[in-house]
Amino acid sequence: MDSGFQHFDQAISGDQTRLSDHARRSANQAIGFLMQQAVENADCISLAAGLVDEESLPVKIVREAVAELLSDAVSGRKLLQYGITPGPEPLRRVFRTNLARLEQRNDELRDLPLSQLVLTTGSQQLLSLVTQALFNPGDICLVAAPTYFVYIDVLQAAGAEIVPVTADADGMRPDSLAAALEQIQSEGKLDRVRLVYVVSDFDNPSGVSVSAERRPELLQIVQKYSLDRRIFLLEDCAYRELRYDGNAIPSIWSLDKTHETVILAQTFSKSFSPGIRVGMGVLPQCLVKAVTDLKGNEDFGSAHLNQHIVARAIRTGEYADHVRSVCESYRRKRDAMVAMVEREFSGLPGVSWFKPQGGMYVWMRLPDHIATGFTGPLFQRATQVDKVMYVPGELSYPADWVDRPHCEMRLSFGVQNIVGIEAGIRRLASAVRWVLDAPPPSVLQAESGR
Ligand SMILES: Cc1ncc(COP(=O)(O)O)c(C=O)c1O
Known part of the structure; x- marks a missing residue:
């Protein structure tokens, strides 16, 4: 595991709490970070939430x-x-x-x-x-x-x-x-x-x-x-x-x-x-x-x-009957998301995505050097400026895996309606364009050293 445990240890230091190994290993879950981000960025269009379509609940x-x-x-x-x-x-x-x-x-x-x-x-x-x-x-x-x-x-x-x-x-x-x-x-x-x-x-x-x-x-x-x-x-x-x-x-x-x-x-x-x-x-x-x-x-x-x-x-x-009607509704939303992704992202170099035959998610890959994690520039830009949220792909790999890719995103069409999906993808594309257009870190370092 990464530094998450240090953070947890700090949180309990100073008191006499002696938690089990199981509890310690359960600290700093990805889902916890994600929920926290959702609360802190409540004004964003969420393409992150894995929630199901509200309208179709029975x-x-x-x-x-x-x-x-x-x-x-x-x-x-x-x-x-x-x-x-x-x-x-x-x-x-x-x-x-x-x-x-x-x-x-x-x-x-x-x-x-x-x-x-x-x-x-x-x-x-x-x-x-x-x-x-x-x-x-x-x-x-x-x-x-x-x-x-x-x-x-x-x-x-x-x-x-x-x-x-x-x-x-x-x-x-x-x-x-x-x-x-x-x-x-x-x-x-x-x-x-x-x-x-x-x-x-x-x-x-x-x-x-x-x-x-x-x-x-x-x-x-x-x-x-x-x-x-x-x-x-x-x-x-x-x-x-x-x-x-x-x-x-x-x-x-x-x-x-x-x-x-x-x-x-x-x-x-x-x-x-x-x-x-x-x-x-x-x-x-x-x-x-x-x-x-x-x-x-x-x-x-x-x-x-x-x-x-x-x-x-x-x-x-x-x-x-319910499953049939839910699938109809999700199919329309899947199609809307994929159509919008094609429209907004096809021109961007090194960006690819997978059109699923079912489920709730479109998986997108950006060029290797674009980190999609919570602390990276894309997530910051997307949530702070463009007001859209996604799930960073790196959460879906073991944290200690050295080959873990950092340039992917999970986009959910579950909870948003079609208007929200289209607006969310447009905003996300704007954030990705901003990151792709940003000067590489080496140029920034050189400039700040001047
Ligand atoms: C792949 C997968 N398995 C299991 C679950 C657990 O769902 P639940 O406990 O609601 O059945 C989820 C929930 O998102 C999931 O995505």
């Missing part, structure tokens, strides 16, 4: 669901009571049916034991529980470079060693994954590898999906290197249902016939409502007890009423 569906679920006092009281740690079995059956629909299976996945499904508080809780279940400090996780920055923080809190694996427009590269594992094996550290983390659809931040060809290859590589100790593949499907072009691809989990290698993390945050905080994990049998025991320590069951609200929306078909 107020009517939820209002009607609550009215119906609580219309009978006796059954209503049951929903306002505690549930059970993995979530009630009838609800898990509904979520399994929904998973079968996503996997285009007409057998409702009846072979998949309900005991392997765990309902969680968003999928973030599942990512955290799985990490707690598998990692001791020094254990290794391989991730795509770049990857979901909040998961980097979870891994850092666990004391994990994070190994970045090259990704391209088809997602994590199998040859790079194999080479990284080979290298780890040659160093005698293979038994410390616990997990390969893959966001298979419309990754956050890059918008890239793992191609259908690569999915079985990644799985085979992980299985090949599972020797004395099993390596798991954590497949994070947070954006899976937000597809705007092309056909749906079966998950990596569905290719793992015995379901012993892949852990599937799914959420209703992006496709329905993040405020409801309903997520789901499908676990290899051998992890079920550990993950539910750890969840028991945290909450012995996620919000019971909310799980019923989502399950009802799935049962009535309102959920599937």
Whole structure:
């Protein structure tokens, strides 16, 4: 980690607080910096926030669901009571049916034991529980470079060693994954590898999906290197249902016939409502007890009423209708952002971007010498003068990775409407033009020395 820990130590020096190693490793999270920036720059158009589109949140569906679920006092009281740690079995059956629909299976996945499904508080809780279940400090996780920055923080809190694996427009590269594992094996550290983390659809931040060809290859590589100790593949499907072009691809989990290698993390945050905080994990049998025991320590069951609200929306078909209309709205916003980026940035040298087929993000790369970080001139100019905010790309790489690029940005079309997206991109282009036109630092030094 970088100097963040010194800052944390200073904050607690002078009192008798003795925090755990886990708490110390959790200090100075990227998400914390980002929220702070959002508060300090409240007058900016935010292309940073990963929030979902306000207009499309399902107020009517939820209002009607609550009215119906609580219309009978006796059954209503049951929903306002505690549930059970993995979530009630009838609800898990509904979520399994929904998973079968996503996997285009007409057998409702009846072979998949309900005991392997765990309902969680968003999928973030599942990512955290799985990490707690598998990692001791020094254990290794391989991730795509770049990857979901909040998961980097979870891994850092666990004391994990994070190994970045090259990704391209088809997602994590199998040859790079194999080479990284080979290298780890040659160093005698293979038994410390616990997990390969893959966001298979419309990754956050890059918008890239793992191609259908690569999915079985990644799985085979992980299985090949599972020797004395099993390596798991954590497949994070947070954006899976937000597809705007092309056909749906079966998950990596569905290719793992015995379901012993892949852990599937799914959420209703992006496709329905993040405020409801309903997520789901499908676990290899051998992890079920550990993950539910750890969840028991945290909450012995996620919000019971909310799980019923989502399950009802799935049962009535309102959920599937809602996802269709959300995708329509996001498609228009994605198109507006990409069109505006093409208009404003095509003339700028060394600037490139990726048009995603789904999800919420456009990933942009600037010339290598333009640092996009919080303290760099671009972020300062963008937030102070042009009044626009983005997520610096460097947050999406392990902080101690020497090859970490510093010239990228994540631009979200999630929360802004089309007018906001267009204005935001125009402002961002103005800031980038200003930085590109600025004299190089060497000239400035020479001038100030005169
Ligand atoms: C890739 C990815 N995974 C997981 C999550 C966690 O979301 P939630 O806990 O709302 O399901 C997010 C949230 O932004 C995400 O981007």
